[in-house]
Amino acid sequence: MFPARSSAARAIAAAPRTLSRRLALAASAVLLAAGSLYTARAHAETPIKFQLDWRFEGPSAFFLLPAAKGYFKTAGLDVTIDAGSGSGNAVNRVASGTYDMGFADLAALMEFRANNPDAPNKPVAVMMVYNNTPAAVFALKSSGIKTPKDLAGKKLGAPVFDAGRRAWPIFAKANGVTAGSWVSMDPSLRETMLVKGDVDAITGFYFTSQLNLEARGVKPADLVVMPYPQYGVKLYGNAIITSEAFLKKNPEAVKAFLAAFTKGAKEVIADPKAAIASVKERDGIINAELEERRLRMAITSSVVTADAKAEGFGAVSGPRLSLMASQVSDAFTTKTRIDPAVVFNASFLPPAADRNIFGK
Numbered sequence: 001m002f003p004a005r006s007s008a009a010r011a012i013a014a015a016p017r018t019l020s021r022r023l024a025l026a027a028s029a030v031l032l033a034a035g036s037l038y039t040a041r042a043h044a045e046t047p048i049k050f051q052l053d054w055r056f057e058g059p060s061a062f063f064l065l066p067a068a069k070g071y072f073k074t075a076g077l078d079v080t081i082d083a084g085s086g087s088g089n090a091v092n093r094v095a096s097g098t099y100d101m102g103f104a105d106l107a108a109l110m111e112f113r114a115n116n117p118d119a120p121n122k123p124v125a126v127m128m129v130y131n132n133t134p135a136a137v138f139a140l141k142s143s144g145i146k147t148p149k150d151l152a153g154k155k156l157g158a159p160v161f162d163a164g165r166r167a168w169p170i171f172a173k174a175n176g177v178t179a180g181s182w183v184s185m186d187p188s189l190r191e192t193m194l195v196k197g198d199v200d201a202i203t204g205f206y207f208t209s210q211l212n213l214e215a216r217g218v219k220p221a222d223l224v225v226m227p228y229p230q231y232g233v234k235l236y237g238n239a240i241i242t243s244e245a246f247l248k249k250n251p252e253a254v255k256a257f258l259a260a261f262t263k264g265a266k267e268v269i270a271d272p273k274a275a276i277a278s279v280k281e282r283d284g285i286i287n288a289e290l291e292e293r294r295l296r297m298a299i300t301s302s303v304v305t306a307d308a309k310a311e312g313f314g315a316v317s318g319p320r321l322s323l324m325a326s327q328v329s330d331a332f333t334t335k336t337r338i339d340p341a342v343v344f345n346a347s348f349l350p351p352a353a354d355r356n357i358f359g360k
């Protein structure tokens with residue numbers, strides 16, 4: 001028989017098992033703590049429902065790329081981006097609280113505020129993206145139209161909510177054009193009606209109608225294009241908007257969104273071809289080559305412009321904003337005059353150095 005083990009010997013023998021058990025418990029505690037921390041961080045992400053102005057096309061890469069690359073999530077945001085159906089609808093949906101933020105024409109935002117002065121949750125712009133309006137007039141050279149004055153008394157066509165149509169009085173005044181008649185139609189029929197000769201000219205976004213007309217067999221050489229900014233109309237275009245209520249409740253989230261957006265915008269401008277991949281992810285049936293061209297047209301005509309470089313990406317000029325407010329008040333015949341001081345809030349923009357994204 002073996003001699004009985006002493007208490008000391010038994011303790012020594014049990015030590016490895018006790019240590020292993022303690023280490024296992026400690027490891028479990030660490031894993032649980034890490035899991036709790038991850039859960040807490042996940043729950044801490046601020047949800048933001050974002051409404052685009054239009055379908056998933058080339059220019060939507062400005063928002064889809066930072067989402068696809070996780071820039072919003074890294075900033076502590078859970079951003080959902082939905083396609084839109086016009087700036088007016090985007091403004092209304094943000095005002096109603098259906099969406100927290102959106103992308104819309106600044107003139108549409110101005111009009112809402114001026115026509116709804118008692119609305120409890122008015123939208124406000126917090127970052128300019130299209131520093132120059134993309135609105136333009138299009139006509140076929142075969143029509144004999146060459147200059148704005150040739151539009152006098154002509155039959156013009158556009159959807160009733162089209163930005164160029166709404167701002168037509170401003171274009172007409174700047175170019176001394178006598179107003180003609182308007183024909184309303186669905187957006188999908190606008191370019192077709194011009195090609196068929198049902199209207200003499202149309203208004204539309206430069207990077208939309210140009211490509212739509214080419215798709216209908218019109219060669220660029222057979223087109224007359226009059227971009228509003230090149231014909232005396234210095235209106236701002238689309239901006240990132242939010243509601244007063246969301247801004248008050250989530251100021252840091254808005255700042256984080258704009259910072260992440262700016263980071264993504266720099267990449268979109270630097271490499272539009274690569275940026276289109278994020279659009280293709282959201283809508284697999286798009287023509288990537290066509291949408292890359294549309295994106296490049298949007299960048300050169302509305303984003304990276306001389307005015308944007310002078311004012312700084314995302315910012316606006318006070319005098320120019322005041323002039324636009326006065327022009328929109330007159331052209332849109334709003335119920336009250338637009339107050340430029342309340343339609344744009346620049347205090348949530350990233351620092352100027354971070355918004356220096358145009359390169360050389």
